[in-house]
Amino acid sequence: MSNYEEEEEEEEEEEEEEEEEEEEEEEEEEEEEEEEEEEEEEEEEEEEEEEEEEEDQVEEEEEEVGE
Structure with a gap:
């Protein structure tokens, strides 16, 4: 594999990692x-x-007052 191919592969991997993150x-x-x-x-x-x-x-109190 040439240097160019290796760089391309590394870039792709980095992009994938970034996307995952x-x-x-x-x-x-x-x-x-x-x-x-x-x-x-x-x-x-x-x-x-x-x-x-x-x-x-309040209802209970009103009832008590009503009694």
Whole structure:
């Protein structure tokens, strides 16, 4: 194999490695985004539960006052 061929092969390998790294980075970013979305959803659910509990308490207090 000539030097030129070796250089070409090395360049191709480097390009492939770079592409793989980019793909891995993209996957990691996607995973992070998904995790963030899940966390946001959990927070929203918790807030809703807290609001419901507060409403329940208010209703109970109103009932007690009504009696």
